[in-house]
Amino acid sequence: MSAVLSDTELQIIKLRLMGFTRKEIADKTHRSELTIKTHYQNIMNKLNANDELQIYIRVLEDYAGINIKKIIIGAIAVIVVIGLQFLFIDESFWQNVKAFISTYINF
Incomplete structure (x- = not known):
């Protein structure tokens, strides 16, 4: 803690x-x-x-006791799958996803 x-x-x-x-x-x-x-x-x-x-x-x-990183990673995986299905998502969307990951998930 x-x-x-x-x-x-x-x-x-x-x-x-x-x-x-x-x-x-x-x-x-x-x-x-x-x-x-x-x-x-x-x-x-x-x-x-x-x-x-x-x-x-x-x-x-x-x-x-909730592991937020696992939840976020799972959510991002869903977003990626959806994004792959709908290729019309533009580059700015992926830049926002990358920025979110780097801000709130420290690998």
Whole structure:
């Protein structure tokens, strides 16, 4: 496990995953928006994350035991098969797939 998150930090992540905004999370948890922002920054620092997607990936891997890399690789395999079936997919599509892989999967 890369970092230990507090119950409050996990609650904030859960609410964010449910689609709540920072203001809505603040209202729901009876905290200020600034406090929620500070918690979120602490979460990013603890998880060494640069964005929300990295936070969610690390939480799913560390706390739920889900191997995101295997899921992504499987999804990419499906995309490739579909892409091979529909050769009209242009080069920019494949560049986006490559960029995603290099950003979120460190081989």
